[in-house]
Amino acid sequence: MSDYQNNPPPPPVGDASSEERQWAMFGHLSALTGVVTGGVGNIVGPLVIWLVKKDTMSFAADQAKEALNFNITLAIVALALVVLSVVTLGIGLIVVIPLSIALGVAWLVLTIMAGIKANEGVTYRYPFTLRLIK
Template sequence: MEQNETTTPPPVPPSAPSSGIPQDERQWAMFAHLSALLGGLLTSGWAGSVGCFIGPLIIWLVKKDTMPFVDDQGKEALNFNITVGIVFLVLFLLSIMTLGLGLIITVPLMVIVGLAWLVLTIIAAVKANEGVAYRYPFTLRLIK
């Protein structure tokens, strides 16, 4: 008595993303965005928003000549974090110039900007990992 054995085809290897961007470039682009979060966490006590653009700056400077997608996304992350740093500086100066009375306005604005920074950075990291060139809203394009 012979049993009918059906052979199953070998599993299909995962296809390359439709964007055509290699996995290592997508990962480095994601790291460029996420390094701002790490920098913000590590330097929040003494450097504040300055630490948020050191990570994207380093990744962009190291990888810009060899990985075009990282060049694009590194500049985008750097521009966004510089913009957020400028906004926080203006809000801080407004607080000082009003002798603390401006804190009624600036503290809620700082919370809103901080939450937006967190959410937009995570969205950008996910999109970069998918191979999508993400553009942050309300960003000054200082580095081109």
């Protein structure tokens, strides 16, 4: 199969209705609920929006799926940092703590940027994201 069949292109800029753009923004910003829920909302928020809108709003579903993939990728990286800390008996914290802070700031900035872009009707792709959900 060609790449086009596996990953159809997102809708062109300007094709999404204002309601669809708003749901796309919610798809990104719903990850911020993870701050309150101890990290669970980072994945559950975009997942719920993707599951609810995947059959009715293609742009919103695409952006929620992108947010879901980004947050799954960051969860994997966070787990790897925890494992590094444990395996090195805490010595790895010298590296893990600054990386965790940088990762948290990058997550917050990229999530907000993605929400703004989605609300403008622009397809946003997070950098360094594993596309696990197709």
